[in-house]
Amino acid sequence: MTKTYKLGVIGLGEGRSIMSAALQSSRWSLEAVCDLNEELCRAREEEFGFSGWTTNYNDLLQNPEIDVIAIYTPDQLHFTHIKQALEAGKHVVCTKPVLPSLDDAAELLRLSASTDRKLFVGQSTRFFEPMLHQRRDYEAGKHGALSVVESHYITDGRWFLDKGWSKQKGFSWMYGFMIHAVDMVRWYLPDVSEVTGYALTSDNTKEHGMDAWDSLRFLLRNPSGQIAQIAGDYTLPTLGQHVEPSIACVLRGTKGSSRSEYSNLQYHSHFAGEAPVTQTFEEKNDYYFRFEGKSHHAGEYQNYIEYFADCLDSGKTPLPDAGEAIRTLGLMLAMERSASIGGQPVKIDDVLKEFNIG
Ligand SMILES: NC(=O)c1ccc[n+]([C@@H]2O[C@H](COP(=O)([O-])OP(=O)(O)OC[C@H]3O[C@@H](n4cnc5c(N)ncnc54)[C@H](O)[C@@H]3O)[C@@H](O)[C@H]2O)c1
Incomplete structure (x- = not known):
C-alpha cells in the first residue's frame, strides 16, 4: 500500500x-x-x-x-x-x-x-543518476568479482569557510565533504576493516585561521582482501569539472570496470564481451540541479525521499540507517588516526570499541 x-x-x-x-x-x-x-x-x-x-x-x-x-x-x-x-x-x-x-x-x-x-x-551521492546505474550493474553481477574501489571528492570548497559554523568545534573537511567519497567505498565494501593514509593542512586553510586537514589520501582493505582508495582536496584550485568531476566512483572487477561521475552526469562502463560505453544523462540535468548551478542537487533528495517512502510503506529498513552511518563515521575516525600517526594502519573495530560500539 x-x-x-x-x-x-x-x-x-x-x-x-x-x-x-x-x-x-x-x-x-x-x-x-x-x-x-x-x-x-x-x-x-x-x-x-x-x-x-x-x-x-x-x-x-x-x-x-x-x-x-x-x-x-x-x-x-x-x-x-x-x-x-x-x-x-x-x-x-x-x-x-x-x-x-x-x-x-x-x-x-x-x-x-x-x-x-x-x-x-x-x-x-548514492541517489545520483550515474551512481544508481553503476549500482544496478554491480548488483546484476556485471563487474564479476570486485577487486578495487576508487573514490574521490575533490573540490575547491573555500566558500564553505564563510559559514560561521564551519569554524566551530566539530567541523572537518572529512565529515563535511569527504564523507560522500567514503560512503561510496562503504556502499561497495561494507566490511572494510583497516585503513592507512596521509593528510595535510595547506596554507589556503591556514589563512582562514583553521588547521583542518584539506588534502587527504587513504588506502583501505576488508578481511577478504578487496582494496579501495579515497582521495579528497578541499581548498586547492581544481582542474575543473570537465577534466575531473568533483565526485567519482570507480569499480574494477574480474569481468569489467565502471566509473560514475558527479556534475557531468556521466557513467562509463566496460564489461566482458561488450564494447566500452559512455552514458550521459543530460536530459536529467534540470531534475537534479534546480538552483544555483550545480551547488544544490535537489533531484538526489527527491530520489532518496521517494526511496524512504517505499521503505516506510513496506517496513523495510532504509539504508544507510544509524548503524551503517555510524560505521562510516568509525571509518573516518580510523582514517584520521592513521594520518595523525604517520600512516600506520588502523582497524575500524578498534576505534568503534573505544566508543562502546560493537
Ligand atoms: N549533499 C548533501 O547531502 C549536503 C550538502 C550540503 C549540506 N549538507 C548538510 O546540511 C546541513 C546544513 O548545511 P547548510 O550548508 O545548509 O548550512 P547552513 O548554515 O547554510 O544552514 C543551516 C540552517 O539551520 C538553521 N538552524 C540552526 N539551528 C537551528 C535551530 N535550532 N532551529 C532551526 N533552525 C536552525 C540556521 O539558521 C541555518 O539557516 C549540514 O549538516 C550539512 O552537512 C548536506
Whole structure:
C-alpha cells in the first residue's frame, strides 16, 4: 500500500533542496518548515509559495500531522534534533554526517533501537543518476568479482569557510565533504576493516585561521582482501569539472570496470564481451540541479525521499540507517588516526570499541 507522507523540515539552507523535492514528489506533502532565521523563512516562502513556516522546532515536533522530520541543521545539532524528533514519535531523515563525531554514537544507536520509528541518513551521492546505474550493474553481477574501489571528492570548497559554523568545534573537511567519497567505498565494501593514509593542512586553510586537514589520501582493505582508495582536496584550485568531476566512483572487477561521475552526469562502463560505453544523462540535468548551478542537487533528495517512502510503506529498513552511518563515521575516525600517526594502519573495530560500539 502506498501512502503520501507529510514532511516537516528543519534548517532551510540545504533544506531548500528537500523542500523542492517534497513539493515535486507525488509521495510527499510538505506540511511545515522551520529555521531560526526569519528572513530565510520568508525567502523560502517567496521562492516556493509555501507559507507554513515557524522559527520554533517544537511547532514541528508537536504537529500531529507530520509523519517525518527532515533535519538540515548544522552537523553539531543533528543529535539533539534527531533525538527530539524520535522522542516525539516522528520518523527521521537526517542529512550527512548523522553526527560530527562518535561521541554520541552509542546513545544514537540505543535510541534508534528503542523505537519503531525509522532513522534514514541522506547520503545523497548514492541517489545520483550515474551512481544508481553503476549500482544496478554491480548488483546484476556485471563487474564479476570486485577487486578495487576508487573514490574521490575533490573540490575547491573555500566558500564553505564563510559559514560561521564551519569554524566551530566539530567541523572537518572529512565529515563535511569527504564523507560522500567514503560512503561510496562503504556502499561497495561494507566490511572494510583497516585503513592507512596521509593528510595535510595547506596554507589556503591556514589563512582562514583553521588547521583542518584539506588534502587527504587513504588506502583501505576488508578481511577478504578487496582494496579501495579515497582521495579528497578541499581548498586547492581544481582542474575543473570537465577534466575531473568533483565526485567519482570507480569499480574494477574480474569481468569489467565502471566509473560514475558527479556534475557531468556521466557513467562509463566496460564489461566482458561488450564494447566500452559512455552514458550521459543530460536530459536529467534540470531534475537534479534546480538552483544555483550545480551547488544544490535537489533531484538526489527527491530520489532518496521517494526511496524512504517505499521503505516506510513496506517496513523495510532504509539504508544507510544509524548503524551503517555510524560505521562510516568509525571509518573516518580510523582514517584520521592513521594520518595523525604517520600512516600506520588502523582497524575500524578498534576505534568503534573505544566508543562502546560493537
Ligand atoms: N549533499 C548533501 O547531502 C549536503 C550538502 C550540503 C549540506 N549538507 C548538510 O546540511 C546541513 C546544513 O548545511 P547548510 O550548508 O545548509 O548550512 P547552513 O548554515 O547554510 O544552514 C543551516 C540552517 O539551520 C538553521 N538552524 C540552526 N539551528 C537551528 C535551530 N535550532 N532551529 C532551526 N533552525 C536552525 C540556521 O539558521 C541555518 O539557516 C549540514 O549538516 C550539512 O552537512 C548536506
